Amino acid sequence: MVLAGLLGRVPLAHAAPPTIVLIGDEELFIPERTDQPQTVSFSVQDEDNDLAGVRVEISPAPADQALTWRLADGAPSGTKLLHLTTGAVCKDTPYTVTLIATDTGSAATRRAITVQVLHTEKPKPPELNLDTSAIRVLPDPARPVNIEVKAPGAPACELDKYEWTAVTDGAPELVTDGGRGATFQYPVSGQCENWGKSYLYTVSVKDTGNLSSDKTPFLVQVMPWGKPLPAFPSGEKLFTFQPLQTGTVAPDQRRQCAEESVSTRWTILEGTLPPEGLQVLDEDNAPVAQWPVTTGELKFRAETCVGTRLRLSAMNRAVDGSGLDGEVSTCEVKIDPQWTPLGNGRLGLEPPSATPSTVEGGAQVGGLNCLEARGGVEAKLLLTRVSDGAKKGEQTFKVPGTWQFGLADNCEGGLYRVTGTLSKNVYDWNAGGGLGPGEEEATAAEPVLVQVPPLEVHLGPLGASQLVASCGQGAQGILRQPLPEGPCSAAAVLWSQASGPALSQPVLRGQEVSVSIQEGEFGALIGSEVELDVRADTPGGQTRRQKVTIAAAPFVEVHRVSEHRSGSETSLFGVAVELRNTTACGVSEVKHEERLEGLDYVEGSARLDGAPVEAVWEEGTLTVSGLALEGGATRTLTYVVRPHLLGQMAFSGSSSLRDIPVSFTPEEDAEASGFGCEGTGPGFAALGLAAGVLVLRRRRREG
Numbered sequence: 001m002v003l004a005g006l007l008g009r010v011p012l013a014h015a016a017p018p019t020i021v022l023i024g025d026e027e028l029f030i031p032e033r034t035d036q037p038q039t040v041s042f043s044v045q046d047e048d049n050d051l052a053g054v055r056v057e058i059s060p061a062p063a064d065q066a067l068t069w070r071l072a073d074g075a076p077s078g079t080k081l082l083h084l085t086t087g088a089v090c091k092d093t094p095y096t097v098t099l100i101a102t103d104t105g106s107a108a109t110r111r112a113i114t115v116q117v118l119h120t121e122k123p124k125p126p127e128l129n130l131d132t133s134a135i136r137v138l139p140d141p142a143r144p145v146n147i148e149v150k151a152p153g154a155p156a157c158e159l160d161k162y163e164w165t166a167v168t169d170g171a172p173e174l175v176t177d178g179g180r181g182a183t184f185q186y187p188v189s190g191q192c193e194n195w196g197k198s199y200l201y202t203v204s205v206k207d208t209g210n211l212s213s214d215k216t217p218f219l220v221q222v223m224p225w226g227k228p229l230p231a232f233p234s235g236e237k238l239f240t241f242q243p244l245q246t247g248t249v250a251p252d253q254r255r256q257c258a259e260e261s262v263s264t265r266w267t268i269l270e271g272t273l274p275p276e277g278l279q280v281l282d283e284d285n286a287p288v289a290q291w292p293v294t295t296g297e298l299k300f301r302a303e304t305c306v307g308t309r310l311r312l313s314a315m316n317r318a319v320d321g322s323g324l325d326g327e328v329s330t331c332e333v334k335i336d337p338q339w340t341p342l343g344n345g346r347l348g349l350e351p352p353s354a355t356p357s358t359v360e361g362g363a364q365v366g367g368l369n370c371l372e373a374r375g376g377v378e379a380k381l382l383l384t385r386v387s388d389g390a391k392k393g394e395q396t397f398k399v400p401g402t403w404q405f406g407l408a409d410n411c412e413g414g415l416y417r418v419t420g421t422l423s424k425n426v427y428d429w430n431a432g433g434g435l436g437p438g439e440e441e442a443t444a445a446e447p448v449l450v451q452v453p454p455l456e457v458h459l460g461p462l463g464a465s466q467l468v469a470s471c472g473q474g475a476q477g478i479l480r481q482p483l484p485e486g487p488c489s490a491a492a493v494l495w496s497q498a499s500g501p502a503l504s505q506p507v508l509r510g511q512e513v514s515v516s517i518q519e520g521e522f523g524a525l526i527g528s529e530v531e532l533d534v535r536a537d538t539p540g541g542q543t544r545r546q547k548v549t550i551a552a553a554p555f556v557e558v559h560r561v562s563e564h565r566s567g568s569e570t571s572l573f574g575v576a577v578e579l580r581n582t583t584a585c586g587v588s589e590v591k592h593e594e595r596l597e598g599l600d601y602v603e604g605s606a607r608l609d610g611a612p613v614e615a616v617w618e619e620g621t622l623t624v625s626g627l628a629l630e631g632g633a634t635r636t637l638t639y640v641v642r643p644h645l646l647g648q649m650a651f652s653g654s655s656s657l658r659d660i661p662v663s664f665t666p667e668e669d670a671e672a673s674g675f676g677c678e679g680t681g682p683g684f685a686a687l688g689l690a691a692g693v694l695v696l697r698r699r700r701r702e703g
Helices: 002-007 683-687 689-702
Strands: 019-023 027-031 038-045 051-059 067-073 079-086 093-103 108-118 134-137 145-150 159-166 181-184 198-207 216-222 238-241 246-249 262-270 278-281 298-302 308-318 325-335 346-349 358-366 377-385 391-399 401-406 414-425 448-452 466-470 474-480 493-499 507-509 512-517 529-536 544-552 556-562 573-581 587-597 599-601 616-618 621-629 634-643 650-657
Touching: 019 093, 019 108, 027 038, 027 079, 038 093, 038 108, 051 067, 067 093, 079 093, 134 145, 145 216, 238 246, 246 325, 262 325, 298 325, 346 414, 358 377, 358 391, 358 414, 358 448, 377 401, 391 401, 391 414, 466 512, 474 544, 507 512, 556 650, 573 587, 573 621, 573 650, 587 599, 587 634, 621 634
Parallel strands: 027 108, 134 216, 238 325, 466 544
Antiparallel strands: 019 038, 038 079, 051 093, 067 079, 093 108, 145 181, 159 198, 198 216, 246 298, 262 308, 278 298, 308 325, 346 358, 358 401, 377 391, 377 414, 414 448, 466 474, 474 512, 493 507, 493 529, 529 544, 556 573, 573 634, 587 621, 587 650, 599 634, 616 621
16 A cells, blocks of 8 residues: 555556446337437446446437437436437438446446337329329220329439339229339220220339338229211212202211210301201201201201202211310202203393483393292393493393393483393302303393483583673673583583673583673673573583673772861861773763771762762762763762761772772772872862862851
8 A cells, every 4th residue: 555655546456337227128219200309218327436427429420310319317316318319211220329438537338229210201192293183085095195193392212113003903004114104005805895984093102212102093084985987987978858858967977886975066168058948957856047056967858949059067076075076077968949940031121211310120030930949030131322332231130120220421311222131040059050051041131222311411600700891892701601510511511692782602602602792882881791591512401591790890090189187177178089981981870989987978078070969978988879981081079078086097999880890909098197188189179179178167166
């Protein structure tokens, strides 16, 4: 002991390492993805009471937390707990979990536990790549059906292969290579006997850990039908019936098996059904009102004389929900009514009637039977003018019945001829036209003649027309007579004088004529009327009496002066108007009008060349009538006016002869103020105007 004390502490010969006592089995089996820990209880005994600690080692090292541990103290005191949890594994995986206890002297004790992490999580079952778990297939060996499943999304473990299994006894084996697809092959033998059967299959998937998913069942239903056959094996067929006979049109074949599940769709390809006299019924004897129609068969029944020729398409169609259609074939339905050939018909034309714009009449037909069933017949009619053979119309009309031609260009009328021939039946059961093979067109009808009256031409007013008188030259001008639009618009026009001054040519021709009057007094011609009888030079021309008033070019000059306002003692002042005849011809019955604005006429003040003259004052106009103007002479009209208190003052005036204006274009309105008498001709004193004004002013002052 002394030596030991000198050399330091040394282990005692009887010191021992800790002891691990396992409470439970040394081999554990734990499923993957264990949320609740698997617990292992153990205790550590150390006689020296110098335990340093306990740790855990796992071999091999778990991947992705496939096996994890946690230590905890347990009860009673001194017991320890090892909690084990597991993650995902793709096969059963063994691990060695070692408990290691050490003391302060570095002595260690190991205790191994075998832990098997079991692969227990099955793959998700596959899903069919369809909206339904029942797969409907046709019983056709030439058309195998491919079945496919969807790959499970993001599987935890790699998938190995798919297993397809037949559940129903005698079910055809699916052709598969272990992948996601399989093929159903309908057996060739026993085809009709096996129609309508159903076969149950399952499909599952196995992962690389040899763990299989749940099985997904699906049903393969072999439909109790196949594709319908063509209605007529050869592709076409002819059905011929007689009127009053009920004829049935039905397919020669429908399906190889289960024919009752097929109907037929019928469509008219060529020809038309007559509007009356033919019944078409479906398989339930209901009238067919609309085409195409789907029915097992068609029934035709025609009345006497009623026929038809139709080309129909026929397509067998499954009506049991499969949606299958057969190939299209055709057939021809012929109901022959034995009509008399159109070439035997005779067209008869009734005597026609005519107006200037139309020719119309009636037509009959003979030599044909079943006329009503034909719907009548059509005839080609021709209208010609006899005088020159010109064709005036060609149309097709239904007969028996009425016909009408329009005469758009008839002006003079004349004799016309109507001829015609039968061309075709309005309704033709043969659907091929009016004339059969080898037939000739029916004999032409006897021509009929009709007298067409001329078009009446009624004239309207004259166009821009005028006769103008000139001094020493009589009167002349251009007269224009427009014609109504239509076939007679280019006709000549005849003019003849009815009354008035004699024309140089009493009869004229043309839509525009030059007219002259060589004799007559200048003044007497102005305002007089020439009446003419005018008509279009056609058989239907209607005479119209036209009147033309003779006018004149302006020849009277009008000059006006007024008293200067600044020299007036009162508001009254005088006005002088000179009227000069610029021609060498004297005129009488001239009327002169003075229009005053802002002024009033002083009654009794009017003078003509200084002598009182009768004047009419009415509504602002002063009128002097019956004036005589010798050739080249000038006459002066004077009068007195009184201005209004307010407003603008102005003069204007014009001269006329029998309502024909004869003065030059009226001078512009002149203001009453600003006109003086200086340098204005004879002056007020010489005209007697000044004295009259002075008398009026004096009376006003004395009053």
